[in-house]
Amino acid sequence: MSAVLEVTNIKKSFGGIHAVNGVSFDVREGEILGLIGPNGCGKSTLFNCILGQLTPTGGDVKLDGKTVTGLRPSELNKLGVSRTFQLLQVFPKLSVRENLILAGQEHQGNMGSRLFGRSDAGLTDAANQMIGFFKLDHLAAEQAGGLSYGQQKLLDAAMAFMGGPRLVLLDEPAGGVNPSMLSDLKDRLVAINREKNATFVVIEHNMEFVMSLCSRVMVMAEGKVLAMGRPDEVRKNPAVIEAYLGH
Amino acid sequence: MSNFGKTLKIVLGLAVVAALILVPMNFNRYGLFILSQWAVMTIAAMGLNLTLGYAGQVSLAQGAFVGIGAYTAAIMTTHGWPLPAALVVAIGLSFAVGWVLGYPALRVQHHYLAFVTLAFSTLAFLVFRNESWLTGGIYGISNIPRPNILGFATNRPLPFYYVCLGSLAIVSLAVWWLIRSPWGRAFMALRENPLRAQSLGVDTRRYTLMAFAIGSALGGVAGALYAPLTQYIDPVPFNLSLSLDLLMMVIVGGAGFFFGPFLGAMIAVLLPEWLRFTEGYYLMLYAVAVMLLLIWSPTGILGILDRYMAARRTKAASALRAVAKSRLETAQ
Numbered sequence: 001m002s003a004v005l006e007v008t009n010i011k012k013s014f015g016g017i018h019a020v021n022g023v024s025f026d027v028r029e030g031e032i033l034g035l036i037g038p039n040g041c042g043k044s045t046l047f048n049c050i051l052g053q054l055t056p057t058g059g060d061v062k063l064d065g066k067t068v069t070g071l072r073p074s075e076l077n078k079l080g081v082s083r084t085f086q087l088l089q090v091f092p093k094l095s096v097r098e099n100l101i102l103a104g105q106e107h108q109g110n111m112g113s114r115l116f117g118r119s120d121a122g123l124t125d126a127a128n129q130m131i132g133f134f135k136l137d138h139l140a141a142e143q144a145g146g147l148s149y150g151q152q153k154l155l156d157a158a159m160a161f162m163g164g165p166r167l168v169l170l171d172e173p174a175g176g177v178n179p180s181m182l183s184d185l186k187d188r189l190v191a192i193n194r195e196k197n198a199t200f201v202v203i204e205h206n207m208e209f210v211m212s213l214c215s216r217v218m219v220m221a222e223g224k225v226l227a228m229g230r231p232d233e234v235r236k237n238p239a240v241i242e243a244y245l246g247h
Numbered sequence: 248m249s250n251f252g253k254t255l256k257i258v259l260g261l262a263v264v265a266a267l268i269l270v271p272m273n274f275n276r277y278g279l280f281i282l283s284q285w286a287v288m289t290i291a292a293m294g295l296n297l298t299l300g301y302a303g304q305v306s307l308a309q310g311a312f313v314g315i316g317a318y319t320a321a322i323m324t325t326h327g328w329p330l331p332a333a334l335v336v337a338i339g340l341s342f343a344v345g346w347v348l349g350y351p352a353l354r355v356q357h358h359y360l361a362f363v364t365l366a367f368s369t370l371a372f373l374v375f376r377n378e379s380w381l382t383g384g385i386y387g388i389s390n391i392p393r394p395n396i397l398g399f400a401t402n403r404p405l406p407f408y409y410v411c412l413g414s415l416a417i418v419s420l421a422v423w424w425l426i427r428s429p430w431g432r433a434f435m436a437l438r439e440n441p442l443r444a445q446s447l448g449v450d451t452r453r454y455t456l457m458a459f460a461i462g463s464a465l466g467g468v469a470g471a472l473y474a475p476l477t478q479y480i481d482p483v484p485f486n487l488s489l490s491l492d493l494l495m496m497v498i499v500g501g502a503g504f505f506f507g508p509f510l511g512a513m514i515a516v517l518l519p520e521w522l523r524f525t526e527g528y529y530l531m532l533y534a535v536a537v538m539l540l541l542i543w544s545p546t547g548i549l550g551i552l553d554r555y556m557a558a559r560r561t562k563a564a565s566a567l568r569a570v571a572k573s574r575l576e577t578a579q
Contacts (some may be wrong), residue, residue: 051446077448089443091436102436105429106448114429121429145559163448 002064004029004199005050006168010059012042012049019045021223022059027167032193032200034214034231036207038244042223043203049171052076052085063167079106082165086203087174092145096136096155098142100127104162126162128206134158134188150181157185161192167199174206182206185221186213211235219244262276264416271408279404280476285516286411287472290418292508294495299494300502301426302458303438304352308364309493312341312463314485316470318375321388321480330475332396337471338464345463349456368487375482387481391474394560411472418468425461426442434458438503499537501549510548 003026004114012020017149020042024230027033037044048054050061054074061069063079071079091099105114105121114121131140139147153173159169173189174182186209192198204210210217219227219234221243227234232238271282316337323333351363373577375382382388393401394410401407425431433454436444441451474480492515498509518536523530544551 053442053445072450072452073445074448074450077446083446085443085446089440089446091439091443093439094432094435098432102429102449103447105432106450108429111430111453114433115425117428119427119429143557143560159447224344 002029003027003162004064005201006030006062006065007046007050007195008060008062010046010049010061011057012045012054013057020221023220023223023225024059025218025228027199027201029166029199030197031216032202034217035201035203035220036210036217036234038218039189041220043220044171046220047083047171047201047203049124053170075207077163077165080164080166081169082160082163082167083169084156084160084171088149088156090144090147090152090155090159090169092143094144095141096144096147097124097127097133097140099159100130100162103159104164107163110165118227123162130158130162133191135184142168147177150177152198153177153183154181154188157188161198164196165198167201167225170200170202170204172203172205174204174209179192182209183221189213214229214246238242267412268409274405276404279408281516281520283404283408283411283476285512286408286478287469287519288493288496288516289512290401290415291466291469291514292493292500293418294462294469295493296462296497296500296502296504296508297422297425297434297465298458298462300433300457300497300504300507301438302413302434302462303359304349304455304458305361306348306364306459306462307361307487307490307494308348308368308371309462309466310485310487310489310491311368312466313373313470313473313489313493314344314375314482315341316467316472317474317480317485318382318388318470319467320471320474321391322381323363324392324394324475325388325390330471334468334471337467338369341467341470342464345466346456346460348463349459352455352459353452363540365487365490368490372482372486377487382482385481387479388474389479390410391478391480393475407476411476414468414472418465420452422465425506430457435503494578495537495556499540499547501547501553504547504549504553507547514548 005027007026008024010020010023011018016233023046037043045054049056050073052071059069060067061079068076068079090153094102101120101123104123104126108114108121108123109117128140129137131137134157136154136158137149139151143150147155151177155172157170160170173185189200190213193200202210202214213233216229217231217234217242218225226243227237227240229237263326271279288429291309291313294312295306297447298306319337319340320330320333323336324330348364348367351362354387355363376384393407396402396410399406403409426434433444433449436449437451437454437458496515498510498511498516500507500509519529519533522532525532540548546553
């Protein structure tokens with residue numbers, strides 16, 4: 001299986017602090033890679049370097065074999081890379097459907113057709129399908145800001161899939177979500193992974209969620225890769241237990 | 248929205264349009280001037296509403312763009328060019344300058360951006376005042392002609408009011424189209440959460456520049472109408488206070504609401520006139536009224552309506568959820 005994402009020796013320093021210090025890994029097509037580690041170990045900084053929100057101090061990011069280091073987030077999104085954030089990032093004043101249309105519209109046509117074409121960019125059906133897929137049907141016309149935290153998390157995740165991405169980086173998707181919605185979220189992610197062969201990288205502290213969802217897990221500590229392997233291997237790794245999982 | 252609600256909105260809209268066409272037929276010269284000024288300032292405020300209200304980019308330079316449009320129209324029409332040609336040049340020039348002014352917005356935001364645009368406003372005023380060879384300096388430009396539209400002279404106040412009203416109608420339709428298009432959605436995304444917008448593929452750089460350029464171009468349109476409306480311009484009306492007035496129109500009417508500039512311009516242009524019976528106190532009363540309004544509703548007049556509608560929607564949604572919950576419990 002070919003690598004969708006190749007990260008080589010990525011470094012990011014803030015003054016004298018090396019937040020990410022020479023991290024290398026790859027993600028194969030259709031894989032769900034978990035990324036775990038204690039708070040402050042550099043997971044989100046690594047995401048931000050991969051996604052162009054931060055410029056890495058060193059290293060290289062390749063997407064389908066092509067270097068994409070330093071591209072802007074919007075350019076990366078157009079190449080099929082999508083993400084969610086640790087904190088909720090929906091547009092509260094737009095309805096659920098409008099949020100989803102917005103999430104997909106920049107992948108339709110060009111600036112001219114987006115100005116003079118249909119106001120929904122031809123995405124109402126696709127948005128409704130995504131709403132149904134994430135079981136948000138009864139909330140389609142509601143303002144996103146009025147939804148519960150868990151519902152907004154589902155919407156946040158759904159938005160990441162509207163552009164039909166090949167690679168999705170999810171930053172703590174389970175944070176603050178109740179068990180019933182968490183199960184829904186996991187089911188949806190697994191279904192998208194199987195049906196669309198989408199590739200995921202998931203940062204998460206919920207070990208049960210990560211271990212049951214991911215085919216491989218990478219553990220970070222102090223800006224470096226501490227371990228990488230199948231969930232059962234990582235769980236037994238003494239260094240990981242010492243640094244993160246505990247006894 | 249129910250069919251009744253839609254019909255009511257259409258009937259109300261048509262009634263307002265009919266009133267704007269028919270009622271001023273009985274107005275005197277001054278009344279028509281004030282109403283024409285309202286239409287012109289509404290166009291300028293709509294531009295600022297696009298930049299500030301929808302795209303969230305602070306600008307204290309809208310008055311300068313009205314000035315650019317006004318001087319373009321004044322210079323060209325006094326040299327024999329027709330107003331439509333001057334309008335095209337005014338739009339193009341304001342768009343281009345607005346685009347360039349948008350670049351600082353890619354690096355600085357909020358009050359820092361306000362200061363950058365304030366500096367531009369001062370610079371534009373100095374050009375209007377000091378470049379006498381082009382602008383007439385402090386003596387300004389007089390005898391600005393009013394146009395002939397399709398063979399009809401618009402020298403008299405009523406026909407020119409219809410020119411201003413027609414222009415407002417065209418600009419309103421264009422802005423309505425724009426904010427309902429994916430561009431409008433992208434502008435709102437830019438305002439509410441640029442980081443998330445970027446991650447969804449929204450080219451925030453291009454949309455920021457577009458928001459500035461289009462908003463500025465509308466300032467240019469307003470200026471190109473202002474010059475033949477007053478038939479004399481000098482630098483004073485285009486100093487910083489015009490930018491602040493336009494900012495107030497947008498904030499008071501309701502930033503980010505389509506009809507906000509209409510209401511804001513009405514209050515800024517018409518309210519002082521209505522308060523003139525208080526003689527020396529009218530400006531003080533006007534200031535107090537604006538302060539009280541903003542204390543009561545920081546999101547402007549339309550913000551009050553929006554809060555009421557949001558409360559109704561929440562109430563209806565809660566009722567629907569309660570019904571769904573009780574059905575679920577009954578089924579169990």
